[in-house]
Amino acid sequence: MAHVETRAAARQPQSQTQRSVLRLPRRRPSWRLLVLLAGALVFLFPFYYMVVGSLQTRDNTGLSGVLPNPGNLTLANYQHIDQAIDLGRSLVNSGIFTGGVIFGTIVFGSLAGYALAQLHFRGKGLLFNTMLLVQIVPFQLLTIPLYVLIVRDYGLADSYLGMILPFAINSTAVFVFRQYFLQIPRELFEAARIDGANELQIVVRVALPLIRPALLTAGLLTFIGPWNEFLWPFLVTKQQSMEPLAVSLSNYITTVSAQAANPSGAILAGACVLAAPAVGLFLLFQRHFVSTNLGSGVKG
Amino acid sequence: MNQVTVPKPPGRARRLAALVGRQPVGMVFSAPYAVFLAVVFAYPLGLAVWISFHRYFFAAPGATVNRPFVGLSNYTEVLSDPAVRQAFGNIVVFLLVNVPLTVLLSLVLATALNAAIPFRRFFRISYYVPYVTASVAVVGVWLFLFNSTGLVDHVLGPLAPKPSWLVNSHLAMPSIAVFVTWKQLGFYILLYLAALQNVPKELYESAAVDGASRWRSFWSVTVPGVRPATTLVVLLSLVTGANLFTEPYLLTGGGGPAGASTSPVLLMYQQGIEQNHPDIASALGVLLIIGVLIIALINRRFLERD
Numbered sequence: 001m002a003h004v005e006t007r008a009a010a011r012q013p014q015s016q017t018q019r020s021v022l023r024l025p026r027r028r029p030s031w032r033l034l035v036l037l038a039g040a041l042v043f044l045f046p047f048y049y050m051v052v053g054s055l056q057t058r059d060n061t062g063l064s065g066v067l068p069n070p071g072n073l074t075l076a077n078y079q080h081i082d083q084a085i086d087l088g089r090s091l092v093n094s095g096i097f098t099g100g101v102i103f104g105t106i107v108f109g110s111l112a113g114y115a116l117a118q119l120h121f122r123g124k125g126l127l128f129n130t131m132l133l134v135q136i137v138p139f140q141l142l143t144i145p146l147y148v149l150i151v152r153d154y155g156l157a158d159s160y161l162g163m164i165l166p167f168a169i170n171s172t173a174v175f176v177f178r179q180y181f182l183q184i185p186r187e188l189f190e191a192a193r194i195d196g197a198n199e200l201q202i203v204v205r206v207a208l209p210l211i212r213p214a215l216l217t218a219g220l221l222t223f224i225g226p227w228n229e230f231l232w233p234f235l236v237t238k239q240q241s242m243e244p245l246a247v248s249l250s251n252y253i254t255t256v257s258a259q260a261a262n263p264s265g266a267i268l269a270g271a272c273v274l275a276a277p278a279v280g281l282f283l284l285f286q287r288h289f290v291s292t293n294l295g296s297g298v299k300g
Numbered sequence: 301m302n303q304v305t306v307p308k309p310p311g312r313a314r315r316l317a318a319l320v321g322r323q324p325v326g327m328v329f330s331a332p333y334a335v336f337l338a339v340v341f342a343y344p345l346g347l348a349v350w351i352s353f354h355r356y357f358f359a360a361p362g363a364t365v366n367r368p369f370v371g372l373s374n375y376t377e378v379l380s381d382p383a384v385r386q387a388f389g390n391i392v393v394f395l396l397v398n399v400p401l402t403v404l405l406s407l408v409l410a411t412a413l414n415a416a417i418p419f420r421r422f423f424r425i426s427y428y429v430p431y432v433t434a435s436v437a438v439v440g441v442w443l444f445l446f447n448s449t450g451l452v453d454h455v456l457g458p459l460a461p462k463p464s465w466l467v468n469s470h471l472a473m474p475s476i477a478v479f480v481t482w483k484q485l486g487f488y489i490l491l492y493l494a495a496l497q498n499v500p501k502e503l504y505e506s507a508a509v510d511g512a513s514r515w516r517s518f519w520s521v522t523v524p525g526v527r528p529a530t531t532l533v534v535l536l537s538l539v540t541g542a543n544l545f546t547e548p549y550l551l552t553g554g555g556g557p558a559g560a561s562t563s564p565v566l567l568m569y570q571q572g573i574e575q576n577h578p579d580i581a582s583a584l585g586v587l588l589i590i591g592v593l594i595i596a597l598i599n600r601r602f603l604e605r606d
Contacts, residue, residue, distance in 0.1 A: 032412040036419075039409050040426040042482070046441045047429065049451070053444055061449050104336075112333035121326030122319065123334070130337050136535075136596055137341075138543040140565045141585045144572045145344035145351065152358060166340045169333050199325045228434035230546045231565075235573065246436045250550055253440065264444045271440035275433045282432045286425055 054268035077265035090245040101226040104168035113177025134171045158242045173218035180214035220285045352583040374583035387562045391541045397477035410492035428486035435546040469560035472552045499525030
């Protein structure tokens with residue numbers, strides 16, 4: 001639900017901005033800029049520190065450690081963390097877990113979103129209300145029964161299916177799909193029906209191509225869920241070879257980090273590897289969103 | 301299949317439409333999602349309630365075990381457990397720090413961002429980056445920054461708290477609250493930024509005509525104008541609070557010191573899975589779900605009154 005408003009935020013500011021330019025005297029932006037710069041520093045510094053810390057031979061937690069010292073730089077921390085938790089294997093596990101969720105969400109979520117937006121069928125109201133309810137009740141509160149069902153009853157411990165199942169269709173993405181499909185004029189679909197297309201053809205050939213930006217939005221917001229998820233894969237996996245990176249890194253933090261020469265360096269190296277795909281994809285998608293949706297809005 | 305291409309006798313079509321809807325293919329399209337919701341939401345919800353009323357534990361595979369009905373005894377056990385009370389108290393501390401900080405900072409930053417300023421896109425991206433990053437990854441940095449020999453205590457020097465942030469029973473939970481505020485703030489900033497677009501410009505103009513100061517017009521026009529967004533922010537913060545697990549598990553080493561930063565979900569994990577009391581953990585989960593739903597309702601009524 002909230003993600004939609006995020007998108008709206010990305011799209012709307014231009015009009016207000018233009019108004020603000022007319023309304024505000026010239027000197028106003030200075031305090032704004034100061035506040036915003038202070039904010040950006042607070043938000044970005046930990047990421048900067050993460051990268052610098054991951055490259056230090058010996059950890060330097062003093063003020064001088066903030067600036068990278070050429071004599072104290074190394075990639076050894078990445079080797080340490082790779083030996084300890086097998087980064088490649090963990091990344092593959094994270095990728096399969098995340099990929100499965102994105103696949104389920106795009107395929108089944110878009111079908112459900114289309115049905116909720118454009119079709120009239122029995123049970124629609126119930127399905128819509130359940131979709132909203134699911135987004136209010138935190139998944140974590142259902143951990144115990146899900147663990148009983150998936151791990152104990154179905155025997156899906158240490159399997160990708162068990163990892164994916166509780167996240168298989170992202171309800172927020174279904175909501176996003178529905179919102180986008182609602183914006184398409186009904187007449188378009190009626191016309192396709194008159195031309196003899198069946199509903200599945202309408203979804204694949206007419207509806208989905210029209211909501212391509214929604215596929216991106218849904219893909220991105222679905223990606224960060226399982227990629228960053230910790231509790232559920234932590235419960236499902238017992239073998240290290242099945243652990244996604246968030247789990248193997250966390251296990252490293254809580255158990256074996258004491259044995260490494262520079263434990264913080266190794267942890268930060270692992271953190272960089274875990275953070276990089278999500279941050280990278282976000283930057284990429286962000287640019288795309290801005291260029292397609294904001295157009296030539298704000299000239300900074 | 302539908303009324304446009306397949307003409308049917310009107311009476312029969314109407315009766316059929318009343319039974320399955322005008323486009324029953326919608327049931328087929330939404331079936332996977334409906335089954336998904338039934339399997340991972342509705343059924344587990346029912347199972348949680350069932351487990352919470354029975355004596356339940358994990359047995360060896362294949363073993364048949366007796367799971368007698370025990371009434372409310374799991375609930376009384378949960379409610380009389382001092383650790384549970386402490387965890388709920390911790391969530392209150394979390395919310396007292398997190399909610400005002402989130403509302404204040406995100407509203408201020410959204411207001412500052414809501415203008416033609418240089419590097420606008422850079423700011424928006426930088427605020428949002430923590431939100432898309434895994435908790436486990438950023439917790440790693442915060443551990444490094446906030447431990448007793450970390451950069452923050454180095455900078456503070458003699459002003460650094462003793463014991464340090466994450467091992468201090470008074471500061472552990474507020475530290476987690478600040479961490480979560482930092483991580484989620486970008487999301488709330490965008491929420492407020494969207495809400496600011498809906499505040500009528502005329503209100504600012506009439507406030508200016510009436511001679512209101514900037515501060516005054518912020519307080520009397522902006523703040524009431526974004527109230528629906530504030531409702532959502534408060535609601536989502538409550539949900540986050542009820543959800544906390546990764547942060548107390550990793551940042552304060554399992555809710556330490558001495559349970560000062562335990563969260564209910566961490567307790568559910570410890571009791572339900574580590575100590576094999578899923579019945580008690582389920583009772584706790586059911587109470588939390590009821591709590592979240594009640595608070596969501598109250599919140600709606602209270603903040604969206606006008």
